[in-house]
Amino acid sequence: MEKKSLITVLGPTASGKTAFAAQLAYTLDGEIVSADSRQIYRRMDIGTGKDLSEYNVEGSSIPYHLIDIREPGEKYTLFDYQHDFHKTYRDILGRDKTPILCGGTGLYIESVLKGYNLPDVPPNPGLRLALDQKSLEELTDILQSYRPLHNTTDTDSKKRAIRAIEIEEHKSRQKSSATTFPAVNSILLGLDIDRELRRQKITARLHARLQEGMIEEVRSILDSGVSPEDLIYYGLEYKFVTLHVTGKLSYEEMFRQLEIAIHQFAKRQMTWFRGMERRGFFIHWIDATLPMEQKLHLAHFFTGKKS
Structure with a gap:
């Protein structure tokens, strides 16, 4: 049986993936590889929920990768992600560390685990x-x-x-030039959260992010020269807050529409993960509401690794 050298932590937004993955990395001498399609962009911090403080565990800084690697407005494709993931993955393994893929972008996760064969389509x-x-x-x-x-x-x-x-x-x-990326055998850990609790956490987090300065963050990015359409392209927080900042939506309209969009997004994430199970992936689901110590105990059991 092929050794599983990768641990994948997945789950919907507001399930606590980052904190859990960072704690797990701390116990396993691991490093985090982000699987989030928006956290790759610099200065898009509050809206993407980078929560970089959570990578500090017991006074130690957990190394993370594929976060803050592009400027807002730059195009970043699934092909780019696969290339960057494999480069990072080989580097982590080469240093005898444990790579932990963590995120909620199901397409990124599945493309890596299955080894999607994608065309490298140049700009026209x-x-x-x-x-x-x-x-x-x-x-x-x-x-x-x-x-x-x-x-x-x-x-x-x-x-x-x-x-x-x-x-x-x-x-x-024409027949597209394509690069074949190898499939990666991984143990999958999913954080399962009750739908109603997830909705409550999403709403509370949205209030908190607005108070932390999400509108100011969007305004600053726009002031730096990034076009409104480029920010709207990233969806969710950046779409609706940009529409508010540019006068298309009132604050109340922005909040209401954004809240609904995030709830719908979380539902789509879970639909993707359930689809992965139907496509042959086995996900070890862990109750997101368990104390961290219990979640880590289950993770160690499922992965066969000890802290």
């Missing part, structure tokens, strides 16, 4: 220029001419829609 400046003149509705129609739209993620903003069309156009015209 001419196509982008032509598409930029079109409305989001027109871009949606164009994308639908290539393939059915099973969700609205690719048409959440013009930037997303243009990139999706760019990929489809590339695929239709």
Whole structure:
């Protein structure tokens, strides 16, 4: 049986993944590899919930990776993530440390564990220029001419829609160059949280983040030259707070719509993780409300590792 050299900690937003993974890393001489599609961006701290203070455990700083590696507005693809993950993963193993993949972006996690074979689609400046003149509705129609739209993620903003069309156009015209990444055998630990409790924690955390300065954070990023559309592209907090800052939504409208969007996002995360189980992954679910000591005890049991 292939040795499982990776531990994966997953769960929906507000389940306490970061604190748990950091504590686990402390007991196993491990390092955290983020699987969060927005925490890669610098200065997007409050809205993405980096909670960097949680990487300090018992006076020790737990090393973390793939956080703060890009500037807001820069494009970062799933292909980029796979490349960066494997480079980091090999480095951690080469230093005889325990790599712990932690996050809530199911696509990132599954792409790494399964070894997705993805096309490396280069930018097409001419196509982008032509598409930029079109409305989001027109871009949606164009994308639908290539393939059915099973969700609205690719048409959440013009930037997303243009990139999706760019990929489809590339695929239709030539055989894409592709890099094969190996699958990674991992033990999966999931933090399970009751839906109603999750909703309460999401609402409380949203209030806290707004008080901590999330609106000021968005305003500062916009003032640095990042366009509103580029921030809206990242969705959730950055979409709705940007709409508020630019005068499109009142504070009350922003809060209400954002709260609903985060609840829906958490539900989609759990749908993805349940889908992973149907696709053959075995997830050891741990009650998120257990005391940390008990959660760590179960993690050590499931992984066969001792602190």
